[in-house]
Every structure is written in C-alpha cells, then in structure tokens.
Amino acid sequence: MQIFLLHRSSIVMLLVLMLTTILPIGCQRASYAEVDVIPVxxxxxxxxxxxxxxxxxxxxxxxxxxxxxxxxxxxxxxxxxxxxxxxxxxxxxxxxxxxxxxxxxxxxxxxxxxxxxxxxxxxxxxxxxxxxxxxxxxxxxxxxxxx
Structure with a gap:
C-alpha cells in the first residue's frame, strides 16, 4: 500500500509540474504582427x-x-x-x-x-x-x- 501511495503522489507531482510549465506557454498571447503598423x-x-x-x-x-x-x-x-x-x-x-x-x-x-x-x-x-x-x-x- 505504501508503494502505491508513493507512486500516486509521484504521478500527481509530475502532472502539477507539467501543467505549471506547459500551461503558461499555451496561454501566452501570440504575436501575429509581421511588420510594424502605424495607428491611422x-x-x-x-x-x-x-x-x-x-x-x-x-x-x-x-x-x-x-x-x-x-x-x-x-x-x-x-x-x-x-x-x-x-x-x-x-x-x-x-x-x-x-x-x-x-x-x-x-x-x-x-x-x-x-x-x-x-x-x-x-x-x-x-x-x-x-x-x-x-x-x-x-x-x-x-x-x-x-x-
């Protein structure tokens, strides 16, 4: 039982680590601008x-x-x-x-x-x-x- 809990907590930690590193990348605003624009x-x-x-x-x-x-x-x-x-x-x-x-x-x-x-x-x-x-x-x- 102890091994399962350790393994389960490792999986949870891995998921948290992945979400905290990948999620901000996906939420960044994409820059579509190719060239500068003049406000007109x-x-x-x-x-x-x-x-x-x-x-x-x-x-x-x-x-x-x-x-x-x-x-x-x-x-x-x-x-x-x-x-x-x-x-x-x-x-x-x-x-x-x-x-x-x-x-x-x-x-x-x-x-x-x-x-x-x-x-x-x-x-x-x-x-x-x-x-x-x-x-x-x-x-x-x-x-x-x-x-």
Missing part, C-alpha cells in the same frame, strides 16, 4: 452624410511586408470616423500604398449579407473608392466624401 484614423461620408456601417478594405499596391494574408480594414462608426485594423483591433496599418475599396451595407447592423448601398461601384481594387499612402508621419486619412 479617418473619416468617411457619402454626400456629406456619415457612412455609418461602411467597410473599408485596404489592398496593398506592392509589397508592404505582410505574407500571412492579413488585409487591413476599417468599419465606419455612426459619426463617420474609422480606425484601421490589421492584426489587432484598431492597431493600424503597415506603411505603403493602398487601393481602398468600399462596401456600405443597407443595414449596418445586419448579422448576415446586406445589399451594398453603392451597388458595388467601389468594391474592386482595380477601381477603388480611394488611394491611400501611409508613411511614418501618417495619422489621418481623409476626410473622404463620396459624391
């Missing part, structure tokens, strides 16, 4: 009205250093402002040139697909709504207004 905000309106709920997608024109498929984007708030996200919420965008496409859902709070108020006119990188150049001094894009 902006403002978007359509005929002077804030484009609440519109989505802006920033398509790199050339190599900006991202290889994992991250595509910077932003969602326009009710006041027409936006902050660009690449890796983490509102973290910013890598330096470079971008074609900016625009999708403005009819229902900005829809949980599924919603028709584009702009009927896809600015949804292709080949015919973008805007061009953006981001460098180390850029903090603001726009204000942009679609007529």
């Amino acid at each position: 905000t902006g403002q978007l309106s359509v005929q002077g009205t804030p484009a609440h709920g519109a989505y802006l997608t920033f398509h790199p024109r050339g190599d900006v250093g991202m290889s994992k498929g991250n595509v910077p984007f932003a969602r326009v708030l009710p006041d027409g402002t936006f902050q660009v996200t690449t890796y983490d919420t509102n973290d910013g965008i890598p330096q470079g040139r971008y074609a900016v496409t625009l999708y403005w859902p009819l229902d900005p709070d829809a949980r599924g697909p919603s028709p584009d108020r702009l009927q896809g006119r600015f949804s292709r990188p080949e015919a973008p709504a805007f061009e953006a150049v981001v460098d180390e001094t850029t903090t603001q894009l726009g204000p942009w207004d679609i007529k």
